[in-house]
Amino acid sequence: MTNDAQITPQPIQTADPDWWRGAVIYQIYPRSFQDSTGDGIGDLLGIARRLPYIASLGVDAIWISPFFTSPMKDFGYDVSDYCDVDPMFGTLADFDVVVESAHRLGLRVMIDLVLSHSSDQHPWFAESRASRTNAKADWYVWSDPKPDGTAPNNWLSIFGGPAWQWDSRREQYYLHNFLTTQPDLNFHCAAVQDALLDATRFWLDRGVDGYRLDTINFYTHDKQLRDNPALPLELRNSTIAPSVNPYNHQQHLYSKNQPENLEFLRRFRSLLDQYPDKAAVGEVGDAQLGLEILGQYTAGDDFVHMCYAFEFLEQSPLTATRIFEVFDRLNTVAADGWACWAFSNHDVMRHASRWDLSPAAQRLFTTMMLCLRGTVCLYQGEELGLSEADVTFEDLQDPYGIEFWPQFKGRDGCRTPMVWEKSNSSGGFTTGKPWLPLGAEHLAQAVAVQDVDPDAILHHYRRAIALRRANPALIKGELADMKSADGVLSFVRTQGSETLFCAFNLGDRRRQLTLPKGNWLQIGAELGSAEISAGNVVSLQPWQPCLATLSGAPGLNE
Structure with missing residues (x-):
């Protein structure tokens, strides 16, 4: 494969209970x-x-x-x-x-x-619907009809129509938030x-x-x-x-x-x-x-x-x-x-x-x-x-x-x-x-x-x-100082001694912004990140990011 960013896969060898955070x-x-x-x-x-x-x-x-x-x-x-x-x-x-x-x-x-929910063809449901007294009778959500025979309440299914389906075996309704073939399990059991x-x-x-x-x-x-x-x-x-x-x-x-x-x-x-x-x-x-x-x-x-x-x-x-x-x-x-x-x-x-x-x-x-x-x-x-x-x-x-x-x-x-x-x-x-x-x-x-x-x-x-x-601050770091101005989203990510500034022009017009005080260095050039001019001024073309790392002491310089 032709890819300058390709990694060399390594087997999972070390334990990391926090692997999911920022994955x-x-x-x-x-x-x-x-x-x-x-x-x-x-x-x-x-x-x-x-x-x-x-x-x-x-x-x-x-x-x-x-x-x-x-x-x-x-x-x-x-x-x-x-x-x-x-x-x-x-x-x-x-x-x-x-x-x-x-x-x-x-x-x-x-x-x-x-x-x-399960399928109505799950053995649990087959047993549950067989009678009102079997061992799995309450494994699904069953209810008697109202006196006029209609459903127990007004709940609706995401897939259309009432969330209740009549079952002639038990002469009761069962709940289904999705298809009638997907009866809801009773978590109160x-x-x-x-x-x-x-x-x-x-x-x-x-x-x-x-x-x-x-x-x-x-x-x-x-x-x-x-x-x-x-x-x-x-x-x-x-x-x-x-x-x-x-x-x-x-x-x-x-x-x-x-x-x-x-x-x-x-x-x-x-x-x-x-x-x-x-x-x-x-x-x-x-x-x-x-x-x-x-x-x-x-x-x-x-x-x-x-x-x-x-x-x-x-x-x-x-x-x-x-x-x-x-x-x-x-x-x-x-x-x-x-x-x-x-x-x-x-x-x-x-x-x-x-x-x-x-x-x-x-x-x-x-x-x-x-x-x-x-x-x-x-x-x-x-x-x-x-x-x-x-x-x-x-x-x-x-x-x-x-x-x-x-x-x-x-x-x-x-x-x-x-x-x-x-x-x-x-x-x-x-x-x-x-x-x-x-x-x-x-x-x-x-x-x-x-x-x-x-x-x-x-x-x-x-x-x-x-x-x-390559940047731990983007994986598990804090996010602060998020701003939305004139179609540009910006924020700061920090982790330990690493501080990153991220801005994104979410529009079709060129925008200009000024980064916070500090010695910022451009990163992400391979992703089209904008160059930083004198005075920390950045000109963002339509749909262009600005990605920068703070050089020097940790945290934003005042």
């Missing part, structure tokens, strides 16, 4: 990463084959979306066996190959745990918590380094099943669900975000702490209180290590003012917590398309995210600058998109296969027919094409990650 995590959507069998669906051995590429980026860990046994109604987020691999992805032995290979390359392995912790332990014993916890704030529900209040129109937004979804019309006061959730997270953390160097990142799905919940769930050492909310995954443009507002709020409600940032993932439109970013803007956003305080998640293909693929209705797989088409096209556009080479219609992803069609425009952005082009965005990602690795 860069690469998310793999296994169905779409690499197929090793020719069936058109990515698998675990395909991941193992491509691990050297991931290691070449300089990231610290991988997060693999669900590969557990599943009927695939929601593509693995409906689990029917928490302790086995679905045959389409391979075997447990194949997973062991992934872990061993990753560790040899210096990559830690995090996997996606879907604990809030101690046996359910015990079983889920046993599954967690299973994968820890198999060598995983941590977890991404799906919908972490959905685990517990209000025992009284009280109605959610209406959400005023001016407070509604489409951060969690598209605007055409009536889910946005409620304040989800009782269907999620319950205080009892903290007790389970305390048990979960206690289990992880029995194993060295493990970590967990929670997905907080809430359009109004995401940062507040992040603060609660990551405070101290009793809960999860880090969480991500949706502030940087939302539709509205990410301006300097918006970033300042997010960090200002974060410092108020999560001062003792730790955030994980992402611009793209498997649930949202790719940010290159979502924010209609030019190539220069994409690079600037990448540099900026790797300079912010917090852990970073990169989504497969993001490093290639991939745009959202246009998937026709006939090719749609995502039930979410099928339900709300055409106003909302679902999540398939960000889940199309990874492009490795330009030489064939499947981009080197498979020798068969891909489960989702590739975006034809993606072929020109394939890994093999960009690897030999020193100006490609792929190398920009490598250089930005290398800059972060």
